[in-house]
Amino acid sequence: xxxxxxxxxxxxxxxxxxxxxxxxxxxxxxxxxxxxxxxxxxxxxxxxxxxxxxxxxxxxxxxxxxxxxxxxxxxxxxxxxxxxxxxxxxxxxxxxxxxxxxxxxxxxxxxxxxxxxxxxxxxxxxxxxxxxxxxxxxxxxxxxxxxxxxxxxxxxxxxxxxxxxxxxxxxxxxxxxxxxxxxxxxxxxxxxxxxxxxxxxxxxxxxxxxxxxxxxxxxxxxxxxxxxxxxxxxxxxxxxxxxxxxxxxxxxxxxxxxxxxxxxxxxxxxxxxxxxxxxxxxxxxxxxxxxxxxxxxxxxxxxxxxxxxxxxxxxxxxxxxxxxxxxxxxxxxxxxxxxxxxxxxxxxxxxxxxxxxxxxxxxxxxxxxxxxxxxxxxxxxxxxxxxxxxxxxxxxxxxxxxxxxxxxxxxxxxxx
Amino acid sequence: xxxxxxxxxxxxxxxxxxxxxxxxxxxxxxxxxxxxxxxxxxxxxxxxxxxxxxxxxxxxxxxxxxxxxxxxxxxxxxxxxxxxxxxxxxxxxxxxxxxxxxxxxxxxxxxxxxxxxxxxxxxxxxxxxxxxxxxxxxxxxxxxxxxxxxxxxxxxxxxxxxxxxxxxxxxxxxxxxxxxxxxxxxxxxxxxxxxxxxxxxxxxxxxxxxxxxxxxxxxxxxxxxxxxxxxxxxxxxxxxxxxxxxxxxxxxxxxxxxxxxxxxxxxxxxxxxxxxxxxxxxxxxxxxxxxxxxxxxxxxxxxxxxxxxx
Numbered sequence: 001x002x003x004x005x006x007x008x009x010x011x012x013x014x015x016x017x018x019x020x021x022x023x024x025x026x027x028x029x030x031x032x033x034x035x036x037x038x039x040x041x042x043x044x045x046x047x048x049x050x051x052x053x054x055x056x057x058x059x060x061x062x063x064x065x066x067x068x069x070x071x072x073x074x075x076x077x078x079x080x081x082x083x084x085x086x087x088x089x090x091x092x093x094x095x096x097x098x099x100x101x102x103x104x105x106x107x108x109x110x111x112x113x114x115x116x117x118x119x120x121x122x123x124x125x126x127x128x129x130x131x132x133x134x135x136x137x138x139x140x141x142x143x144x145x146x147x148x149x150x151x152x153x154x155x156x157x158x159x160x161x162x163x164x165x166x167x168x169x170x171x172x173x174x175x176x177x178x179x180x181x182x183x184x185x186x187x188x189x190x191x192x193x194x195x196x197x198x199x200x201x202x203x204x205x206x207x208x209x210x211x212x213x214x215x216x217x218x219x220x221x222x223x224x225x226x227x228x229x230x231x232x233x234x235x236x237x238x239x240x241x242x243x244x245x246x247x248x249x250x251x252x253x254x255x256x257x258x259x260x261x262x263x264x265x266x267x268x269x270x271x272x273x274x275x276x277x278x279x280x281x282x283x284x285x286x287x288x289x290x291x292x293x294x295x296x297x298x299x300x301x302x303x304x305x306x307x308x309x310x311x312x313x314x315x316x317x318x319x320x321x322x323x324x325x326x327x328x329x330x331x332x333x334x335x336x337x338x339x340x341x342x343x344x345x346x347x348x349x350x351x352x353x354x355x356x357x358x359x360x361x362x363x364x365x366x367x368x369x370x371x372x373x374x375x376x377x378x379x380x381x382x383x384x385x386x387x388x389x390x391x392x393x394x395x396x397x398x399x400x401x402x403x404x405x406x407x408x409x410x411x412x413x414x415x416x
Numbered sequence: 417x418x419x420x421x422x423x424x425x426x427x428x429x430x431x432x433x434x435x436x437x438x439x440x441x442x443x444x445x446x447x448x449x450x451x452x453x454x455x456x457x458x459x460x461x462x463x464x465x466x467x468x469x470x471x472x473x474x475x476x477x478x479x480x481x482x483x484x485x486x487x488x489x490x491x492x493x494x495x496x497x498x499x500x501x502x503x504x505x506x507x508x509x510x511x512x513x514x515x516x517x518x519x520x521x522x523x524x525x526x527x528x529x530x531x532x533x534x535x536x537x538x539x540x541x542x543x544x545x546x547x548x549x550x551x552x553x554x555x556x557x558x559x560x561x562x563x564x565x566x567x568x569x570x571x572x573x574x575x576x577x578x579x580x581x582x583x584x585x586x587x588x589x590x591x592x593x594x595x596x597x598x599x600x601x602x603x604x605x606x607x608x609x610x611x612x613x614x615x616x617x618x619x620x621x622x623x624x625x626x627x628x629x630x631x632x633x634x635x636x637x638x639x640x641x642x643x644x645x646x647x648x649x650x651x652x653x654x655x656x657x658x659x660x661x662x663x664x665x666x667x668x669x670x671x672x673x674x675x676x677x678x679x680x681x682x683x684x685x686x687x688x689x690x691x692x693x694x695x696x697x698x699x700x701x702x703x704x705x706x707x708x709x710x711x712x713x714x715x716x717x718x719x720x721x722x723x724x725x726x
Contacts, residue, residue: 096447
């Protein structure tokens with residue numbers, strides 16, 4: 001045998017040892033801790049949001065001493081890098097190797113669609129605190145998935161209605177990030193706004209990798225009554241600055257979805273954001289006692305005000321804990337745990353009262369907020385509440401589901 | 417490399433050992449191994465271009481993705497069977513490569529890199545924007561595992577692993593035959609000196625073009641399996657990062673060796689999914705491995721191994 005052959009044998013042996021070592025099965029005791037698998041983007045472009053998600057989750061688990069119904073809670077966190085492929089592989093790891101009892105987390109809508117069939121095949125109770133794509137609980141619901149967050153058009157339906165009833169804006173231009181979340185948010189707004197007698201007169205779509213907003217904002221029709229914007233993260237910061245620089249601020253009032261002025265970006269904004277009217281199922285400035293306590297505790301832990309990502313994961317952790325309590329800690333009975341997750345109904349989450357509809361999406365308050373400066377800091381002051389808003393707004397679910405998902409071209413822009 | 421008996425024996429040993437151990441592995445390492453097999457096909461296909469012909473492509477995920485989308489659309493919209501999907505996926509990838517090759521092969525070096533990058537972005541743009549067909553960035557979910565009419569179901573991780581293993585071996589064998597053929601020899605000749613080959617009377621353009629199409633076709637083969645493996649296809653599969661990762665697998669494993677890129681692919685799959693469990697800083701480790709390879713083994717792991725043993 002040549003040295004090379006020997007070396008090859010050694011390499012083969014090493015690889016096999018590596019694989020075998022990977023596969024050391026973990027103990028699967030009934031009385032062991034309750035394992036929650038949590039997917040979060042801890043590296044990559046979305047890592048700031050991922051940290052908010054994790055901090056929110058840990059904050060609640062620490063509040064209850066990481067124990068529910070007499071059993072320890074073990075939180076197993078996996079980094080998704082903000083990449084759907086990685087998220088799916090990590091979900092497999094959490095379920096196949098760690099044998100988690102509940103799978104949770106995830107940021108991107110595509111991750112939600114990717115985990116759907118996996119959760120169904122594995123029969124693993126799963127919650128989505130952040131992923132908001134409409135169809136996850138509309139045209140493609142999954143039995144094993146419960147959404148504890150929101151869906152994209154839930155809050156923008158409400159804003160469309162609010163604008164019709166409370167303002168004189170009847171011709172509105174939309175400027176939004178060019179991807180599914182932007183399409184769905186704009187679609188929801190357009191539907192209720194136009195049904196109430198308004199007109200969307202222009203839709204400007206901004207690619208996700210845009211660095212310069214000038215070419216897009218210079219297109220915006222100056223005779224619009226208002227502009228409706230949908231952005232998040234870095235894009236939201238750039239958009240706000242450019243909206244002021246392009247001379248639109250002060251001339252055309254600005255409306256937006258929740259993420260554009262979410263507390264994940266609001267502290268980095270300046271006066272350019274003042275006066276923006278937005279819509280979301282949460283605001284860090286909500287005045288109910290649970291939120292006041294939560295916001296203070298989160299600030300102590302994370303050194304910043306809670307974003308919706310933080311609140312939704314805090315609520316998600318509490319949601320899971322309530323379901324575990326309801327089955328007296330017997331999480332091994334997956335059907336029972338799933339039923340309990342779908343039955344959780346509480347009045348005192350930081351975001352307000354929440355319950356689950358038949359499709360697995362929360363029915364919850366939607367708040368109309370305005371960016372104001374209070375005590376030197378920007379905040380989303382809530383000035384109007386739509387109570388118990390369903391993902392189908394006021395439509396009949398069956399009728400609603402007959403129309404297609406909101407996309408770039410649906411609803412069509414008749415007045416453009 | 418494939419002609420050396422030592423290597424052949426080594427491959428056989430690894431394959432037999434992996435196949436024998438597989439039934440005793442828990443399902444997670446098994447799915448990682450499956451993933452490694454599928455990605456290895458992609459890396460090997462790119463090696464035909466990069467390693468044997470000297471054409472660094474930054475758009476190789478395009479053909480991978482075209483095939484994956486073909487499978488996803490056919491299975492979810494038309495409930496097509498495995499054979500039809502396999503053929504359609506590979507053919508679509510080949511056609512895409514044939515079209516793109518016409519444009520890309522005109523350039524060399526950095527220009528080739530830029531053109532393939534741009535063509536890759538075109539496919540990504542289609543996947544992202546052609547919502548009625550591709551569902552945009554939400555992706556297409558619910559791709560079932562293939563049904564070959566065999567007594568066992570490919571929904572289980574073990575049968576699907578064996579399927580991927582067989583496919584990877586078939587791809588390896590075919591690619592090895594191609595690169596060892598006179599055609600493959602002329603590709604190497606082009607890599608070493610294009611002008612000399614031209615003077616010798618070889619149709620350099622045609623050789624490069626065929627290499628491009630062959631590489632795209634095998635990338636498509638890998639993409640077909642990938643769609644079945646994940647049950648999900650989204651623009652992530654065709655984005656630049658996927659192309660770059662394939663390129664890094666080839667560089668890490670050793671270009672122009674076929675087996676090297678396969679090992680590189682397996683290594684990256686394991687680093688990504690294994691090391692990251694233990695540390696959030698796993699990207700640092702991956703980066704250090706790349707830098708280490710470039711500094712100390714510029715010809716990749718296979719190159720370093722080859723030099724030491726000879």
